[in-house]
Amino acid sequence: MVCYGIAVVATAKPSFFKADQPMASNLSADRTTSCGAVSSSRRRDLVFVVNPRGANGRTGEEWKKLLPYLRSRLGSDCNICESLTSGPCHAIDITREAIREGADAVIAVGGDGTLHEVVNGFFWGEKPVSNHDEKAIHTTALSLIPLGTGSDFSRTFGWKNDPCEAIERIAKGLRSWIDVGVIVGGEGESHYFLNVADIHLSAKAGYYASRYKRFGNLCYVIGALQAFFGHNNQDLKIKVNEGEWEICSKVTALCIGNAKFFGGGMKITPNAHPSSGNFEMVILQDFKWYDFILKLHKLYDGTHLSVKNVFSRSARSIEIEEIEGTGSIYVQSDGEFLGFLPRKFFILPAAIEMIQ
Numbered sequence: 031m032v033c034y035g036i037a038v039v040a041t042a043k044p045s046f047f048k049a050d051q052p053m054a055s056n057l058s059a060d061r062t063t064s065c066g067a068v069s070s071s072r073r074r075d076l077v078f079v080v081n082p083r084g085a086n087g088r089t090g091e092e093w094k095k096l097l098p099y100l101r102s103r104l105g106s107d108c109n110i111c112e113s114l115t116s117g118p119c120h121a122i123d124i125t126r127e128a129i130r131e132g133a134d135a136v137i138a139v140g141g142d143g144t145l146h147e148v149v150n151g152f153f154w155g156e157k158p159v160s161n162h163d164e165k166a167i168h169t170t171a172l173s174l175i176p177l178g179t180g181s182d183f184s185r186t187f188g189w190k191n192d193p194c195e196a197i198e199r200i201a202k203g204l205r206s207w208i209d210v211g212v213i214v215g216g217e218g219e220s221h222y223f224l225n226v227a228d229i230h231l232s233a234k235a236g237y238y239a240s241r242y243k244r245f246g247n248l249c250y251v252i253g254a255l256q257a258f259f260g261h262n263n264q265d266l267k268i269k270v271n272e273g274e275w276e277i278c279s280k281v282t283a284l285c286i287g288n289a290k291f292f293g294g295g296m297k298i299t300p301n302a303h304p305s306s307g308n309f310e311m312v313i314l315q316d317f318k319w320y321d322f323i324l325k326l327h328k329l330y331d332g333t334h335l336s337v338k339n340v341f342s343r344s345a346r347s348i349e350i351e352e353i354e355g356t357g358s359i360y361v362q363s364d365g366e367f368l369g370f371l372p373r374k375f376f377i378l379p380a381a382i383e384m385i386q
């Protein structure tokens with residue numbers, strides 16, 4: 031889902047941390063800990079952005095069960111606000127509002143798509159969103175309770191889809207800076223990503239996979255099979271780190287990793303790490319359908335870099351254009367369809383603090 035051009039924050043959004051204000055129907059405050067204004071004792075203000083439709087509705091179900099535990103574990107030190115998304119892109123608006131209101135952390139509850147939207151909420155008009163209160167000394171951190179279908183970003187850190195483990199991380203609140211990927215080109219403003227951006231076959235497979243999320247991780251297999259029909263490897267023009275344009279022939283897929291995994295557990299960019307200051311770019315060239323069958327296990331365990339026609343390099347910026355100009359080369363980031371080439375990708379080092 032492309033969420034360019036969100037013009038304003040969500041309508042009629044109440045103040046997150048003022049207990050005496052009524053809450054919107056999709057936003058409820060933990061009254062027992064009163065979502066009050068930031069006090070001198072500095073109870074942390076945590077905003078949980080929950081996609082009730084994540085993992086085909088499982089996220090919403092799990093969240094309902096989790097909330098009492100979360101309140102008992104974090105409620106004595108933190109003001110807890112939950113905000114359920116009402117549809118695609120809503121998480122962006124909720125996040126922007128929470129940051130402006132001075133939240134200590136915005137926690138994405140769902141899959142990579144929800145995390146992706148929350149990350150995009152950290153930016154507005156090419157700049158980081160900031161607290162309305164210019165005197166505030168704390169910044170808003172990002173966090174995650176991984177409850178999606180693939181939840182690939184969390185795999186880089188070895189996190190499981192275990193919400194209790196995630197709550198412990200949030201309780202400890204250890205922050206470190208992570209890099210964010212930026213995508214420009216196409217229509218509208220810049221787009222941000224945290225995990226992996228990819229082009230051509232894998233992006234097309236992701237586009238189809240999103241239609242079959244009800245089948246769990248099997249959706250990626252179905253998506254890949256569907257994407258293979260009519261697929262042609264394409265010659266592309268690539269410019270790395272503002273160097274010369276190079277022709278890259280018969281590209282099957284080109285993957286730009288800020289983290290390591292995509293497609294429900296494939297370790298596609300095994301050397302990437304979100305605190306490295308660089309992307310890992312992996313290009314698969316001239317792959318046939320049977321190459322995937324023969325080499326699939328290598329893609330899953332990250333040993334494919336030694337395979338013929340697989341190339342990897344570190345990069346800070348990558349521009350990609352078609353040669354033939356068909357306008358049909360798919361682009362996705364964090365599993366979300368973004369449109370078609372051309373695009374430019376560059377890294378913003380240490381752009382967001384993340385609770386890890």
Ligand SMILES: Nc1ncnc2c1ncn2[C@@H]1O[C@H](COP(=O)(O)OP(=O)(O)OP(=O)(O)O)[C@@H](O)[C@H]1O
Nearest residue numbers: 084085116117118140141142143144178179180181
């Ligand atoms: N209330 C909602 N109703 C329908 N769709 C929503 C809603 N809120 C968010 N979405 C959309 O749901 C999509 C998928 O969400 P999410 O990534 O959390 O789950 P997933 O796709 O099951 O997990 P993963 O991306 O890890 O495989 C996102 O693209 C998001 O825009």
